[in-house]
Amino acid sequence: MNLLPPHDTCCGCGACAQACPHAAITMAPDAEGFDQPQCDEARCTGCRRCATVCPVLHPLPPAPPLAAMGAINTDDGVRRRSASGGTFHALASGVLARGGIVVAAAMDGDFAVRHRAVGQPADLLPLCGSKYVQSHTGDAFRRVRAALRSGREVLFVGTPCQVAALRCFLGREEPLLLAADFFCHGVPSPALWQRCLDEMLRRIGVGRSDVAAIAFRDKSRGWRRYHTAITTRSGRHIVIPRRDNAYQRAFDENLSLRQTCHNCPARAGRSHSDITMADFWDVARLRPDMDDDGGVSLILANTQRGADVLRSTGLRIFDADIAEATRHNPAYTETHTPPHPRRQEFFASLATAPDASRLIRQMLHLPPLQALHRQLNLHIYLFKQRLFRLKPWK
Ligand SMILES: Cc1cc2nc3c(=O)[nH]c(=O)nc-3n(C[C@H](O)[C@H](O)[C@H](O)COP(=O)(O)OP(=O)(O)OC[C@H]3O[C@@H](n4cnc5c(N)ncnc54)[C@H](O)[C@@H]3O)c2cc1C
Ligand code: SF4
Ligand code: SF4
Ligand code: SF4
Numbered sequence: 498m499n500l501l502p503p504h505d506t507c508c509g510c511g512a513c514a515q516a517c518p519h520a521a522i523t524m525a526p527d528a529e530g531f532d533q534p535q536c537d538e539a540r541c542t543g544c545r546r547c548a549t550v551c552p553v554l555h556p557l558p559p560a561p562p563l564a565a566m567g568a569i570n571t572d573d574g575v576r577r578r579s580a581s582g583g584t585f586h587a588l589a590s591g592v593l594a595r596g597g598i599v600v601a602a603a604m605d606g607d608f609a610v611r612h613r614a615v616g617q618p619a620d621l622l623p624l625c626g627s628k629y630v631q632s633h634t635g636d637a638f639r640r641v642r643a644a645l646r647s648g649r650e651v652l653f654v655g656t657p658c659q660v661a662a663l664r665c666f667l668g669r670e671e672p673l674l675l676a677a678d679f680f681c682h683g684v685p686s687p688a689l690w691q692r693c694l695d696e697m698l699r700r701i702g703v704g705r706s707d708v709a710a711i712a713f714r715d716k717s718r719g720w721r722r723y724h725t726a727i728t729t730r731s732g733r734h735i736v737i738p739r740r741d742n743a744y745q746r747a748f749d750e751n752l753s754l755r756q757t758c759h760n761c762p763a764r765a766g767r768s769h770s771d772i773t774m775a776d777f778w779d780v781a782r783l784r785p786d787m788d789d790d791g792g793v794s795l796i797l798a799n800t801q802r803g804a805d806v807l808r809s810t811g812l813r814i815f816d817a818d819i820a821e822a823t824r825h826n827p828a829y830t831e832t833h834t835p836p837h838p839r840r841q842e843f844f845a846s847l848a849t850a851p852d853a854s855r856l857i858r859q860m861l862h863l864p865p866l867q868a869l870h871r872q873l874n875l876h877i878y879l880f881k882q883r884l885f886r887l888k889p890w891k
Contacts, residue, residue, distance in 0.1 A: 499536050500548040508757040509533060510662035511634040513547035522547060524633070529844045530688020531755050532633060550668070552661035552762055559766045562797035563804055565819040567777050567784060568812040569793055580627040580714040581776045582794030587810040588677060588772070589621050589652055597650030597673075599624065600641050602632040604711060608694055609687060612637035612655065614644070624654075629713045629748050631684035631755060634659060638666040645671050656681050657768035658761065664769055675806060678768050680775035680795075680828035683758030685748050686844075692853040693744035701735055703727060713745075720792040721778075743854035750861055752837040759836045765829055771803030772796060777817075779825055784815060795822050837861075838871055 501513055509532040514522040521540035527533040534547075548554055570576045570583025579586060589599040593616065600614045603623040610632040615621065632655070641663060644651050650673045653663055657678040664676070698705060707729045715726030715736060725737045725745055739745055747753035766773075777795035780788045787793055795817065798804035807814065823829045837843070839860045850856040863871060 498538070498541050498543045500543075500545055501534055501536065501551060502553045504533065505756045506553050506760065506762075507533060508553060508658040508662070508762060509631060509755065510552060510659050512550040512552065512638055512662040512666045515634070515636060515638045516546050516550040516666055518544065518546060526688055528848070529756075530686035531631060532687070550662070550665045552658060552665050553757075555665055556762045557661055557664070557767050557769050560769050560799055561766065562773070562799045562819055563801065564798045565817040565822045566796050566798070566807070567780055567787055567793050567815045567817050567822075568796050568807075569787065569791075571811060571813055573791070575622075575625070576792055577716055578622055578625045578712075579792065580625075581720070581774070581792045582812075583625070583792070584772075584774050584794040584796055584810075584812060585654060585677070586621055586625055587812045588675070588806065589624065589654075590618060591806065591810050592650055592652040592675060593618050593621070595650055597652065598640075598644050599652045599654075600637050601652070601654040602628060604628055608691070608705075608708070608711060609633065611635055612659075614640045626712055627679075627714050629685060629745070630687050630690040632656075632659075633687070634662075638663050641674070642667060645673050649673065651675065652677065654678070656684060657763035657770070657773075658757070660768040660770045661763040672802075675772070675802065676768075676770045677772040677774060677803075678763075678770040679773060680826055681758075681761070681764045682748070682828045683751065683754035683761075683834045685744070685753040686755070689747075689753050689847070689853060690744065693857075696852060696854045697725075697737060697742070697744070698727075701727070701737070703729055703733075703735070707731070716792060719790045720776075721790060743857040746861060747843075747857045750837050751834055752840055752843050752857065752860055754834060754836070754840075758834050759840075761833050765832045766797075766799070767832075769799070771800045772798060772807065773829075775823075775826060775829065777822065779822060783817060783821060787815060795826075797823075835874075838863075838867070838874070 522534045524532040575586045576583040601624040610628045652675045654677045660678040709730045710728040712726045714723045727735045775795040777793040780793045843860045
């Protein structure tokens with residue numbers, strides 16, 4: 498019995514698969530390469546557990562944040578490895594020091610992004626930094642539950658929909674859980690990432706086995722001018738400029754995001770995380786004295802627990818006004834990311850396209866009239882959102 502939401506509204510969080518007591522659900526790539534639940538009718542008993550934990554079927558109302566602040570990790574090495582100010586590493590170090598575990602996303606040996614659980618400070622660095630691809634949650638929610646039930650503190654970090662899914666999966670208040678999400682632009686397809694990576698490596702003449710690390714947010718040219726960078730085992734550091742990086746451009750222009758990201762069930766304060774992290778892009782305007790272009794995090798403390806934990810980290814913190822600090826970050830002020838007009842066409846053509854990166858460039862190249870039309874549609878879309886959406890707070 499399929500009790501799950503329609504394919505185009507599922508966010509791929511995997512909570513249903515992890516909750517099914519009869520292992521009737523597996524997560525497998527759909528035609529666009531995103532994880533999608535597949536239900537084996539022969540195993541299903543109709544117990545409805547999968548539907549109970551689905552964050553799309555049980556969306557949470559917006560929860561206003563208590564406070565906003567800027568944060569900088571005082572360890573420059575950590576900050577360099579982090580997308581913005583290194584808030585995640587400081588939170589995680591605190592939880593590990595108290596005997597807890599951290600469950601967050603890292604890139605594996607096959608360059609797929611998966612959630613993993615770590616208990617040692619030495620294992621934190623691979624978790625740092627944004628990976629612009631949807632992570633596979635695997636058995637992460639089960640591991641969080643097991644650790645909590647054994648009396649250990651857990652820091653879980655994920656997209657807002659993953660945090661909302663974890664809340665549904667746990668089904669009750671967990672005082673030992675610290676849940677953090679981030680302002681979420683959306684997530685691209687894991688299968689597209691693998692194809693574009695192969696094409697990127699071919700272009701720069703590097704084999705998969707020669708790659709030591711990939712950073713989506715390399716700061717060697719500054720926090721604002723971030724690029725993807727590949728470090729080889731022989732120590733070469735190859736920066737892929739943004740204009741040459743079709744994969745990044747598809748992400749930026751909303752061509753390759755999951756369909757649900759255009760109808761997001763959880764961002765803009767609806768995940769009920771304790772802490773929300775983001776890039777403090779407006780820091781130069783609001784607190785120029787804190788901006789060295791090395792990265793500053795904007796943090797929202799959504800719960801008292803979140804606020805207390807933040808104050809106990811070694812982060813350099815300064816207070817910010819919530820409305821001012823979030824004003825120019827649509828990943829928070831808008832509930833959805835508008836799709837690129839050629840998104841459907843792109844994914845429909847992908848399977849037969851010999852070169853995914855070339856297809857991206859073709860799709861992003863709009864004739865002047867169509868480009869103008871897109872801009873107009875974008876403004877209308879944003880205007881409608883502001884007009885009709887439930888304003889979470891002011
Ligand atoms: C896909 C994506 C889109 C984002 N969009 C925006 C945006 O539009 N505006 C904005 O201000 N900020 C956005 N962010 C957040 C921002 O990039 C930083 O993650 C945030 O500022 C925290 O930075 P940090 O330096 O504190 O931590 P970091 O060290 O950068 O830690 C980031 C944390 O996010 C987790 N993470 C990384 N990639 C993924 C993933 N694919 N899925 C689940 N968890 C992941 C890591 O495990 C880690 O726990 C986005 C992040 C991601 C992953
Ligand atoms: S109804 Fe129960 S058995 Fe069937 S897929 Fe859902 S959780 Fe599994
Ligand atoms: S949103 Fe998550 S829980 Fe709901 S059907 Fe999709 S994968 Fe399953
Ligand atoms: S935009 Fe929404 S649906 Fe997409 S990954 Fe982020 S939280 Fe999930």
